[in-house]
Amino acid sequence: MSSYLLCDQPKVVQEPGPDKIKEEIKSKVLRPGLWCCLLYARCWMSEAGCWVSEAGCWVSEAGCWVSEAGCWVSEAGCWVSEAGCWVPLGLVGLVTGGASGLGRGTAEHLVKHGGRVVICDLPSSKGREAAKQLAGNGAFVPVDVTSEDDVKNALQTTVDKFGRLDVVVNCAGIITASRVYNVKKDQPFDLKAFQRTIDVNLIGTFNVIRLAVGLISKNASDGDGQRGVIINTSSVAAFDGQIGQAAYSASKAGIVGMTLPLARDLAKQGIRVVTIAPGMFRTPLVDAMPEKVLRELEAGVPFPSRLGQPHEFALLVQSIIQNPMLNGETIRLDGALRMQ
Numbered sequence: 001m002s003s004y005l006l007c008d009q010p011k012v013v014q015e016p017g018p019d020k021i022k023e024e025i026k027s028k029v030l031r032p033g034l035w036c037c038l039l040y041a042r043c044w045m046s047e048a049g050c051w052v053s054e055a056g057c058w059v060s061e062a063g064c065w066v067s068e069a070g071c072w073v074s075e076a077g078c079w080v081s082e083a084g085c086w087v088p089l090g091l092v093g094l095v096t097g098g099a100s101g102l103g104r105g106t107a108e109h110l111v112k113h114g115g116r117v118v119i120c121d122l123p124s125s126k127g128r129e130a131a132k133q134l135a136g137n138g139a140f141v142p143v144d145v146t147s148e149d150d151v152k153n154a155l156q157t158t159v160d161k162f163g164r165l166d167v168v169v170n171c172a173g174i175i176t177a178s179r180v181y182n183v184k185k186d187q188p189f190d191l192k193a194f195q196r197t198i199d200v201n202l203i204g205t206f207n208v209i210r211l212a213v214g215l216i217s218k219n220a221s222d223g224d225g226q227r228g229v230i231i232n233t234s235s236v237a238a239f240d241g242q243i244g245q246a247a248y249s250a251s252k253a254g255i256v257g258m259t260l261p262l263a264r265d266l267a268k269q270g271i272r273v274v275t276i277a278p279g280m281f282r283t284p285l286v287d288a289m290p291e292k293v294l295r296e297l298e299a300g301v302p303f304p305s306r307l308g309q310p311h312e313f314a315l316l317v318q319s320i321i322q323n324p325m326l327n328g329e330t331i332r333l334d335g336a337l338r339m340q
């Protein structure tokens with residue numbers, strides 16, 4: 001018999017034997033909001049939950065226990081031991097722009113760690129293919145984030161397929177580069193292009209948030225009163241935009257600006273709002289930039305002096321989900337890049 005802690009009410013429970021574990025896995029269905037730990041290589045997942053053999057971790061409606069490894073978890077949250085990392089199992093995420101780049105990397109990361117994800121992206125995107133790779137844990141809904149109907153439809157699909165929504169990751173975005181006035185062509189910045197950039201990057205992000213919170217608010221709260229998390233994607237261009245980035249920087253600065261008021265607004269519902277401001281990441285969006293510009297930007301990253309990878313963005317998404325004290329803030333993820 002071993003001692004275990006369960007939640008913040010210390011409790012001694014009988015260690016379940018292998019038969020008992022199997023029985024639990026068969027009979028129990030994960031409850032909404034249940035968090036589970038994953039211990040590196042020693043974790044197996046079934047439809048019903050997650051269990052680790054040698055370490056003795058198993059999941060039931062009541063929670064998750066780990067023996068020697070020293071990691072334990074409850075509905076209220078999750079604790080990490082030296083033995084490994086954890087992510088919420090059974091988490092349901094909605095990732096906009098999830099067909100490509102940072103969004104796709106995030107969708108893959110969440111599913112790899114036990115989550116289920118609805119990918120929202122344009123009908124012309126590779127969303128279907130991306131969702132297929134996530135097997136039964138992913139779905140694709142064609143969405144233009146600026147459309148109320150499209151987003152409502154995606155939320156309905158999320159409920160129909162996965163029953164609830166815990167986390168929104170707003171990655172959908174476009175980049176524009178144009179001087180405010182082109183002397184050579186005697187041409188001012190195309191106003192429609194400016195408006196479209198604001199529409200997709202800023203208003204699209206807000207559109208998804210305003211509609212998604214209604215659904216997240218329906219979740220049962222955990223022991224901390226938390227119901228879910230909203231993660232937005234700004235850019236370092238919100239702070240140090242280059243020549244030609246007036247529209248893009250304005251759209252991304254708008255996301256930074258609304259982060260704190262949204263976090264304050266949604267505090268009563270137990271929904272956190274955090275924004276990531278990435279530097280340069282290797283995605284189709286930056287691959288489309290002129291090679292010379294790309295190389296100079298890359299060389300300007302102090303350390304590591306390279307483009308970031310989508311999974312490194314996803315790691316910050318994971319940290320934000322895990323850390324209940326992160327709220328109302330924009331976090332730069334840029335290898336100390338300060339663009340000139």
Ligand SMILES: CC(=O)CC(=O)SCCNC(=O)CCNC(=O)[C@H](O)C(C)(C)COP(=O)(O)OP(=O)(O)OC[C@H]1O[C@@H](n2cnc3c(N)ncnc32)[C@H](O)[C@@H]1OP(=O)(O)O
Nearest residue numbers: 175177178179235236237242243244245279280292293296
């Ligand atoms: C994706 C993110 O969220 C993170 C980021 O923001 S990454 C940063 C993205 N930065 C951009 O997109 C830059 C946008 N700006 C531009 O592309 C250009 O300035 C512009 C298209 C708006 C104007 O271009 P232009 O008028 O041809 O260039 P001009 O401003 O006169 O610059 C002259 C030279 O500097 C180069 N240059 C222009 N922008 C540059 C930049 N951002 N970095 C390095 N070199 C640049 C040009 O290639 C040109 O080189 P050559 O004379 O050797 O051809």
Ligand SMILES: NC(=O)C1=CN([C@@H]2O[C@H](COP(=O)(O)OP(=O)(O)OC[C@H]3O[C@@H](n4cnc5c(N)ncnc54)[C@H](O)[C@@H]3O)[C@@H](O)[C@H]2O)C=CC1
Nearest residue numbers: 097100101102121122144145172173235278280281283285
């Ligand atoms: N890659 C980078 O270095 C950086 C990216 N960002 C931001 O990160 C986010 C993701 O960018 P990447 O993955 O690099 O780009 P990406 O181009 O690979 O992915 C963006 C996705 O958004 C989708 N999208 C565009 N408009 C949409 C709309 N109206 N509705 C729904 N989906 C739409 C695209 O179809 C695409 O799949 C963007 O907001 C971008 O501005 C910010 C800083 C740096």
